[in-house]
Amino acid sequence: MTPTRIEVGGPQPYPVLVGHDVTRELGGLLTGATRVALLHPPTLRERAARVRDDLVAAGYAVHPIEVPDGEAAKTLAVAGRCWDTLGELGFTRSDAVVGLGGGATTDLAGWVAAAWLRGVRVVHVATTLAGMVDAAVGGKTGINTARGKNLVGAFHPPAGVVCDLAALATLPAADYRAGLAEVVKCGFIADPAILELVEADPAAAVTPGNPAERELVERSVRVKARVVGEDLTEQGLREILNYGHTLGHAIERAEDYRWRHGDAVAVGLVYAAELARRLGRLDAATAARHGAVLRSLGLPTTYRADAYPELLATMRIDKKARGNRLRFVVLDGVAQPVSIDEPDAETLSAAYSEVSA
Incomplete structure (x- = not known):
């Protein structure tokens, strides 16, 4: 072909x-x-x-x-x-x-x-x-x-x-499954058809060679190609590709990179969705959809409750941070990503309760 x-x-x-x-x-x-x-x-x-x-x-x-x-x-x-x-x-x-x-x-x-x-x-x-x-x-x-x-x-x-x-x-099953977190991310930030393909048959989606595999890869690549073609050096639009990555990268470091990238991003996606919900930006159904689709793929959606102080400190040196101000990519709706600057400490902590194991 x-x-x-x-x-x-x-x-x-x-x-x-x-x-x-x-x-x-x-x-x-x-x-x-x-x-x-x-x-x-x-x-x-x-x-x-x-x-x-x-x-x-x-x-x-x-x-x-x-x-x-x-x-x-x-x-x-x-x-x-x-x-x-x-x-x-x-x-x-x-x-x-x-x-x-x-x-x-x-x-x-x-x-x-x-x-x-x-x-x-x-x-x-x-x-x-x-x-x-x-x-x-x-x-x-x-x-x-x-x-x-x-x-x-x-x-x-x-x-x-x-x-x-x-x-x-x-590819080992766990690695394939972890890669799907990035596919799901592309669905939430830009292409809802990706989510529909995954939700139609999650059991098939985690199987290499499944009927939707090529379309999922191509749709995800097109999302990234469009964004980086307009903003190579992450001055604005490209930040949306970091959806779920602020907490995700912090978890990876806390685990000394023993966690797969996609597994950490899956938790980060649920956290970002809950943060947006608590800020009044995202409806409860769409926030809950994050956890539902990720769990249907066998991806983790929680992390250690006692890790929050360490994760917060790491997030403050994330590449999106400006000075000592935290920045997050959140959603106002599916395919409606925005960047927000320094959410209040209470909301940040409360949102973590959603992913606390």
């Missing part, structure tokens, strides 16, 4: 290719490069070997660089090791980096490419649902620090993104 091509606009436009067995399209996104650094986690050695063979056959000199799996890859030490390797290989500005893996791998690969020689080409091959609908698209790159997630990075749009749906067939 012909891959779907979704264009991301902006100063540096690029395509997102969605379909089955579309990794063969990768070579065309690297035209002009001589050397290609292929960053991948150990769990994808076999897939990386196949990608390497295809690119070598197409005339590229390919250098695999194995990086840790998950958030453990997103450290200054790992990035430094990658830059050392690029230096040893003599990488120039015409060469390219490929990030093969989930969101953590593409975040790292993008940052490595953004900083090397002040910016070389990067192409992402997303192999997880979360990577396809969120991390690989949009040009956000970064690593974590001891104080929080993604606090060091750059906006560096890729030359292209390949979303090979065939890779989802072997």
Whole structure:
């Protein structure tokens, strides 16, 4: 089947290719490069070997660089090791980096490419649902620090993104389910049809290869493509993509990144909905719909009651914060996201009671 091509606009436009067995399209996104650094986690050695063979056959000199799996890859030490390797290989500005893996791998690969020689080409091959609908698209790159997630990075749009749906067939069930949190997020902030597709058959939605899978991925990518095409550097509109992420990122840090990103975001979505309800912005039915759809997918909607002080402190250094003022993305209704500035402390705390385990 012909891959779907979704264009991301902006100063540096690029395509997102969605379909089955579309990794063969990768070579065309690297035209002009001589050397290609292929960053991948150990769990994808076999897939990386196949990608390497295809690119070598197409005339590229390919250098695999194995990086840790998950958030453990997103450290200054790992990035430094990658830059050392690029230096040893003599990488120039015409060469390219490929990030093969989930969101953590593409975040790292993008940052490595953004900083090397002040910016070389990067192409992402997303192999997880979360990577396809969120991390690989949009040009956000970064690593974590001891104080929080993604606090060091750059906006560096890729030359292209390949979303090979065939890779989802072997994705662990828990990872696939977690990726659906980002899909649901896109439904609430911009495309209600996504919610209707998920709610029609939640049991099917959590199964890789389900009949709605391709449409859910494409709709979610289109939401992100439209937003980042208008606001690459998050000066306004792009903030809506952080719906559920302010608390979600704080939970990830509190768990030392042992929680999956999507699981933490699921709790964050319920919290943001309750915050909007208590502020009189969102009706009770839509707020309750958040928890209902997420629970139907087997996603968590609660977190430790005693964690609130620590989470609040972390949220205050969230990237959306301005000075010492907290900012949240909330909804006035489905597909009506807005940013709010420094909700009162009592409401913030009361909303947390909705997600307190």
